[in-house]
Amino acid sequence: MKGRWREFKPAEDWSHHVYRGRPAYPARFLEASKFHEPGLAPARDASGAYHITPDGLPAYESRHLRTFGFYEGRAAVHSDDGWFHILPDGSPVYQERYGWCGNFQEGRCPVRLPGGGYFHITAGGAAAYGERYRYAGDFKDGRAVVQRHDGKHTHVDAAGNPVHGRWFQDLDVFHKGFARACDSGGWNHVDVFGKPLYGERFKSVEPFYNGQARVEGFDGSLSVINESGQTLLELRGPAQSHLQRLSDDMVGHWRTQTIHAAVELGVFERLPASAREIEGQARLPCSFGDRLMRALMELGLVWRDADGVYHASGRGGLLMGKGRLSLADAARHWGTESYEAWSGVAEALRTGESSLERLRGKNLFQWMRNRPADLRAYHSAMSAYARHDYQGLAQRVDFTAHDAILDAGGGHGELAFALLRSCPGLKATVMDMPEVVASAKLPADLKGRCRFVAGDLFRKWPIAPDAVILARTLHDWPDQDALRILRRAREAMSKDAALYVIEMVLDDATGRGGLLDLNMLVMTGGAERTAKQFGDLLSQAGFDLLNVTGTGSVSSVIQAKAL
Numbered sequence: 001m002k003g004r005w006r007e008f009k010p011a012e013d014w015s016h017h018v019y020r021g022r023p024a025y026p027a028r029f030l031e032a033s034k035f036h037e038p039g040l041a042p043a044r045d046a047s048g049a050y051h052i053t054p055d056g057l058p059a060y061e062s063r064h065l066r067t068f069g070f071y072e073g074r075a076a077v078h079s080d081d082g083w084f085h086i087l088p089d090g091s092p093v094y095q096e097r098y099g100w101c102g103n104f105q106e107g108r109c110p111v112r113l114p115g116g117g118y119f120h121i122t123a124g125g126a127a128a129y130g131e132r133y134r135y136a137g138d139f140k141d142g143r144a145v146v147q148r149h150d151g152k153h154t155h156v157d158a159a160g161n162p163v164h165g166r167w168f169q170d171l172d173v174f175h176k177g178f179a180r181a182c183d184s185g186g187w188n189h190v191d192v193f194g195k196p197l198y199g200e201r202f203k204s205v206e207p208f209y210n211g212q213a214r215v216e217g218f219d220g221s222l223s224v225i226n227e228s229g230q231t232l233l234e235l236r237g238p239a240q241s242h243l244q245r246l247s248d249d250m251v252g253h254w255r256t257q258t259i260h261a262a263v264e265l266g267v268f269e270r271l272p273a274s275a276r277e278i279e280g281q282a283r284l285p286c287s288f289g290d291r292l293m294r295a296l297m298e299l300g301l302v303w304r305d306a307d308g309v310y311h312a313s314g315r316g317g318l319l320m321g322k323g324r325l326s327l328a329d330a331a332r333h334w335g336t337e338s339y340e341a342w343s344g345v346a347e348a349l350r351t352g353e354s355s356l357e358r359l360r361g362k363n364l365f366q367w368m369r370n371r372p373a374d375l376r377a378y379h380s381a382m383s384a385y386a387r388h389d390y391q392g393l394a395q396r397v398d399f400t401a402h403d404a405i406l407d408a409g410g411g412h413g414e415l416a417f418a419l420l421r422s423c424p425g426l427k428a429t430v431m432d433m434p435e436v437v438a439s440a441k442l443p444a445d446l447k448g449r450c451r452f453v454a455g456d457l458f459r460k461w462p463i464a465p466d467a468v469i470l471a472r473t474l475h476d477w478p479d480q481d482a483l484r485i486l487r488r489a490r491e492a493m494s495k496d497a498a499l500y501v502i503e504m505v506l507d508d509a510t511g512r513g514g515l516l517d518l519n520m521l522v523m524t525g526g527a528e529r530t531a532k533q534f535g536d537l538l539s540q541a542g543f544d545l546l547n548v549t550g551t552g553s554v555s556s557v558i559q560a561k562a563l
C-alpha cells in the first residue's frame with residue numbers, strides 16, 4: 001500500500017521498522033531511523049550508511065559514514081570527503097564538501113566550512129549570501145539566527161539581509177511573532193523589529209504559548225507572564241528571601257576569608273584527604289579540620305565521599321597552588337590588600353582617594369616596587385586571570401592586520417603571549433615598570449617574536465608602535481591620569497594607528513561592573529567606565545572610538561583609531 005511507511009516506527013533496538021506491530025520487511029540493520037518524505041529512512045549495516053525504501057531495500061548504491069533524514073527532498077550525508085546533500089536517488093545536489101551540514105527548512109540550509117564559518121545554502125546548493133558567521137541556525141517563518149565572530153546574534157532573512165539590525169548576546173528564532181532574546185541584562189522577548197516587549201529581564205524565558213510564557217527570575221522565582229511582561233501567576237517564590245539574600249551579602253567577607261585561609265593552609269594541594277589528615281599536615285588542633293572542611297563544603301569548593309574523604313570540586317581545583325590557571329594568588333590578594341582597602345570604602349567615596357594609598361602612603365604600584373614577594377604574587381594573580389580571560393580574544397578581534405603590537409602596562413605578558421600564539425605573523429613588545437619587566441619570563445616558543453621593555457606610561461614612550469593595547473591599565477587611574485596615559489599613547493602613535501583598550505565596560509541599565517568600579521577606587525583611586533565615558537576620554541586624547549566588542553569574559557575590547 002502506497003504511503004504505508006507513514007505508519008512505520010523504528011523497532012525498540014532500532015534494527016528495523018515495525019508496521020502495525022509486525023516487522024515491516026525481512027532485512028535487519030545496525031541502525032535504522034525514522035522514515036521521512038518521500039518514503040526513505042537512514043539506515044546503516046556492515047556495508048556503510050545509506051537510505052532504504054519501505055521494503056527495507058537500498059534506495060541507491062553509494063555508501064557513506066552517516067546519513068540523515070530527508071527534508072525538502074534533500075538529505076545530509078557524511079562521507080570520507082566531507083558533508084553534503086543528496087537527492088532521493090543518491091546523487092549529490094552539489095559538488096562542494098562541508099565540515100558539517102544541517103537540514104533544509106524553508107528552502108535554506110545551514111552549512112559549516114571545513115575550517116569554520118557558517119552560512120546558508122539554497123536548494124540548488126549555492127551560497128544564499130556572501131557573509132560567513134560563527135554560527136547559523138535553521139530558518140523558521142522566513143528568519144534565521146546568525147552569530148557574528150564577536151559573539152553577538154541577530155536575525156537574517158532568506159537573502160541574508162538583517163531583519164531588524166539589532167544584535168543580542170543570545171537569540172532564538174521567532175515563535176508566533178516573538179523571539180527569546182538575551183542582552184547584557186538577561187533574557188526577554190522581542191518583536192519582529194527586535195524591540196523588547198517589556199522592560200524586565202529574566203534568568204531564562206520560554207517562548208509564548210497562546211499569549212503566555214513561563215519565566216525564571218534571577219532570584220530563582222518562576223512565574224507566567226503575558227506579552228506585556230505582567231505576571232499572571234506565581235509558580236514558585238524566590239529561592240532566597242530578602243532577609244536571606246541581604247544576610248548573605250552582609251557577611252560576604254566570611255567567604256573571602258574562608259577561601260583565603262584554605263589557600264594559606266595549603267588545603268587544596270593536600271586533597272583528597274580526610275579532615276584528620278588535613279589537621280595533621282596543616283598543624284590544626286583536633287576537630288578544626290572538620291570545621292574548615294565543612295565551611296569549604298558549604299561554599300561548594302570541596303565534596304566528601306562515603307569514607308569521609310574530601311575532594312576538590314571543579315571550582316575548588318582552581319585554588320590549587322600550582323598550575324597555569326591557579327587562582328591561589330588571586331585569593332591571597334583578595335584576602336589581604338584588597339580586604340584591607342575595602343574597609344575604607346566609605347572614606348574613599350567621600351574623598352575620591354584610594355584607601356590602600358591612604359593606609360600605606362604610596363600607590364599600589366609604587367608600594368610593590370621594593371617588595372619582590374608582593375610584586376610576584378600580584379603579577380601571578382594578574383597572569384592567571386589573563387590566561388582565563390584573554391584565551392579567545394584573537395578569535396573575536398582581528399589582530400592579524402598588524403605586524404607588531406605594543407602591550408603597554410602589559411605586566412608579565414600573558415595577553416601578548418596569547419595573541420602571538422593565535423596570530424603566527426605577529427610580533428609584540430610588552431612595556432611595564434622596570435621591576436615588572438625584570439621579573440617577567442619569555443616562553444621559549446615565543447623567542448624572537450616578543451620582547452619586554454621598561455617604560456613609564458606617564459613619560460614619553462620608548463617605541464613608536466602601529467598598534468597599542470592598554471589592557472586593564474586605564475582602570476587603575478582616575479580620569480586625569482587615564483587621559484595623560486592616552487595622550488602619551490597618541491604621541492607615540494602615527495595617524496590612523498589602532499588602539500585597543502581592554503576593560504570591563506560598565507552597564508548603567510543593570511549596574512554590571514559597579515562593585516569592580518568600587519574595587520578600583522579603594523585599591524588605586526581608579527575607575528571602571530561606561531562606553532560613553534571611554535568615548536569622551538578617547539576623543540579628548542585624539543582618538544576616535546570605532547566599536548566596543550564583547551570578549552566572552554568580563555572585559556570588552558574598545559577599538560579606537562588615532563586621529
Ligand SMILES: C[S@@+](CC[C@H](N)C(=O)[O-])C[C@H]1O[C@@H](n2cnc3c(N)ncnc32)[C@H](O)[C@@H]1O
Binds near residue numbers: 365408410411415433
Ligand atoms: C592591572 S595590571 C594589568 C596587567 C595586564 N595588562 C593585564 O591585563 O593582565 C596594570 C599594569 O600596569 C602596570 N603599571 C602601573 N603603573 C605603571 C607605569 N607608571 N608605567 C608602566 N606600567 C605601569 C603595572 O605594573 C601592571 O602590570
